[in-house]
Amino acid sequence: MLSRNERIERKARALEDLDPKQEVELEGTFTNHVADAIRASSPRGELQQQIDKATEAYEYALDEALYEILDKHFAAEDSTEDSSVA
Numbered sequence: 001m002l003s004r005n006e007r008i009e010r011k012a013r014a015l016e017d018l019d020p021k022q023e024v025e026l027e028g029t030f031t032n033h034v035a036d037a038i039r040a041s042s043p044r045g046e047l048q049q050q051i052d053k054a055t056e057a058y059e060y061a062l063d064e065a066l067y068e069i070l071d072k073h074f075a076a077e078d079s080t081e082d083s084s085v086a
Contacts, residue, residue: 004055004056004059007059008055008058008059008062011059011062011063011066012062014066015062015065015066015069018066018069018070018073019065019069029057029058029061030054030055030057030058030061033050033053033054033057033058034051034054036050036054037050037051037053037054
């Protein structure tokens with residue numbers, strides 16, 4: 001099984017190949033979550049929880065962006081096939 005970091009790296013590369021502009025927006029979201037965790041000045045365990053939460057949010061955002069791009073791609077593909085059948 002892949003680690004979270006490996007999954008994120010693969011998803012980020014796929015997203016960059018499909019839509020390079022989207023990656024910049026996602027990195028900003030991740031950076032904001034990590035900055036919040038660092039500013040929290042909480043005990044070490046809570047800080048790690050905040051970083052884990054930021055990482056999970058980033059992975060979720062990658063998933064959503066990939067699904068959105070793939071949905072658009074397949075919808076366009078389907079409409080092209082429908083046009084050629086008619």
